[in-house]
Amino acid sequence: MNIQNFTSQNKVWMLCAALIIQVATGYAQTRQKVNDRTYNLAMLDKVARPVILNLANDELKKNMVVALADAPDDRDTRSKVTYLEAFGRTLSGIAPWLNLEGGQPQEIKLRDQYRQWTLKAIANAVNPKAHDYLKWDGPQPLVDGAFFALGLIRCPWLWEHLDDTSKQRVITVLKTTRNTMPSYNNWLLFSGMVEAFFCKYDLEYDAVRMEFGIREFMEHWYAGDGLFNDGPHFKLDYYNSYVIQPFLSTILDIFNNKRKTYSAYTTLLDKTTKRYAEIQEMLINSDGSFAATGRSIAYRGGAFQHLANMALQKRLPASLTPAQVRGALTAVVHRTLDAPGTFTDKGWLNLGLCGHQTGLADYYITTGSLYLCTNIFLPLGLSETDEYWSAPAQPWSAVKIWSGQNAKVDHALDLDDKK
Template identity: 45%
Template sequence: MKKLKFLLIALGLISFLVFLPKANAQKANKRKQDKVLISNGTQDREYWYKLLYKMSYPVIHNLAKDSLKKNMPLEIAPKYGLIAEKVSYMEAVGRTMAGVAPWLALPDDNTKEGIMRKQLKEELLKGISHAFDPNSNDYLNFTEGNHQIVDAAFFAHAFLRAPKALWEPLDSLTKIRVIKEFKSLRNRKAVYSNWLLFSGITEAFLLKIGADYDPVRIDYALKKINEWYVGDGWYSDGPKMSMDYYNSFVIHSMLVDLLAVTVENKISNQSEYDLAVKRMSRYSEYLERIIAPDGTFPAFGRSITYRTGVFQALAQTALIGKLNIQQAQVRCGLTAVMHRMYEECNNFDKNGWLILGFCGSQPQIADSYTSTGSLYIATSAFLPLGLPADNSFWTDAPTDWTSKKAWTGKPTPKDYKVDY
């Protein structure tokens, strides 16, 4: 009897010792999640800008030092079909620029955030001059290869998002070089897909600054994308529908910003811009709804290695103040995604560069056009940092996002269909 009692006590103790660390880890994880969910807008903003700084710093700092090509790793997908040396560096710079542009466009100040922002802006301006200087180590040649049509578009998009911060301060020679490189793209044609917007937005930037531009490339992009609208906030990517996130990676965000330029120059009507914004706002509701209660989201479709770039359309809709849903639930939902994606997944290498994958190193899920530089479209989820800290997006009280409400039994708005 004593032996049996001793055995039971021993087994109980072993079970306690085995499961205690797991239980403690679960409690710690829950406390961590609770902390994330109850954080206020000030804490969220600090988390966002520190994470964006961490992500963009290796690209911007090395470009400023003329050492991007020397120090940036070139990790490529299996069966990669491009020449990484001619593509990946351009991707990293353009996509990072497009993501940080609204934040860098804010006025300088002496806050901790302001100091970090000013440093990145000054280094990026220096880096842009290297990127377009044929005598620089980090010169990015736009004249070779079709993929340069894609990469130039992200540079143009960044300049359109922050003209006073990233374009106007450039010296006259660098501006001449940028214009020359953009015009050199005209001897190549875009793929019959979302690529039409790449050609269109580059020409729209030239129009914006008063340079010679090609109206046909703009007109063709606008007409075809509009023809490819399939309803309820969705565009097909070319004549056939693709069930992926390209409506967010490219289509909505570039279409809206392209139309902003053409409306300003009386090429398009205000009603065309307003309709595109309404469609993006509707699509953004889908993006908010796919954020699960724990901050995860479905990993489907092409280019899932772009990670938080999935939420660009939602982020841009928030940036321009056209959300159909509460700002705080978008902020809190995106904050949960960022914590889940960048704290619980090891998505950076030892030197701070993004690695190929979705949650950690997963090169097998990368597409044949994906390399290290491609991944920096992830910065586009941070566009609301372009709203000042006293904007209601940041000051509204925390609230649950749609899926969290639904899965905790709280009143949840039903979804619907729109006819525009």
């Protein structure tokens, strides 16, 4: 064979191979961005459906499989409040998606179904004559009444389409939570969130309950490097994401929209929330795992509510692209919800972080508590054409660093730095 012809043919084959690789890569990227949204939506549906559908049918208490921690503090009380935990937390996570319009026909159909289920679920949850009338009085209902209120804040569509009788009942049950004195920690923000709901929808609200939490965190409990103490003391857990920063930013946004009282805090909070988003993204390992530190670790992907919320609100720092955040959060969903034993044979979440691990459940954890994990799905409130979903896949920090790629060094936030 002529060596020159062989070389020419070889070049042609190399060009063809390169073209095939390029096309395949493009296809893989397209498939990836489609699969990311499709997968996240499928998992949201898998987690949320048992809660929302059963409550819509007035059968949540009848059908929900309830598990408690190995050593609960009060078995009887925990068994009663678990249903509101499940509903309030699920609603807070799926609310942005429920509020979205448009999309693929299949997604629109699913969303419309969930909207109708959720309206019925709310009506049953606040109706004293319904079998599934939930427990709204007592300490724990303040927590999950606040998550319920957050869900209504994140989805104005629900409040606008709720019937007048149910609206009045919602107001009544949320006012009931005022009977609980919040602990001197992140619980101040639960009281504040309930009032933020009233404030947003031009209802009578207690400004002091909103202001107290804002002032304590912003003036006394900032710990540094984008993190807040949980009360007077710092704790190495995920409560800055479970509650503190998402709640604080929501309450402050609503309050400033009405009064502008604390607009001076906006710049500070913008810096701290962006820095904590950077930290959260770096905490996600290349396989989607993350350090199981601190209490409430059984909330699974709820540990990254803050990062998901920053993506939803388009407040990510310049150092993070939406695509890399999408990849990181989707990896967490895979790691925490795909594991064998994550769900019961009837579709309810089991206690644990990666599968069924009862030893990871704190004394106050019940089946209902686990549904805070739905908050990792907040970016589904962005349309499929948004950069978050449409941009080609990009590696997140851990993937880049631990695969030997170049990356930028990390530095702590210095609020005195004027640069």
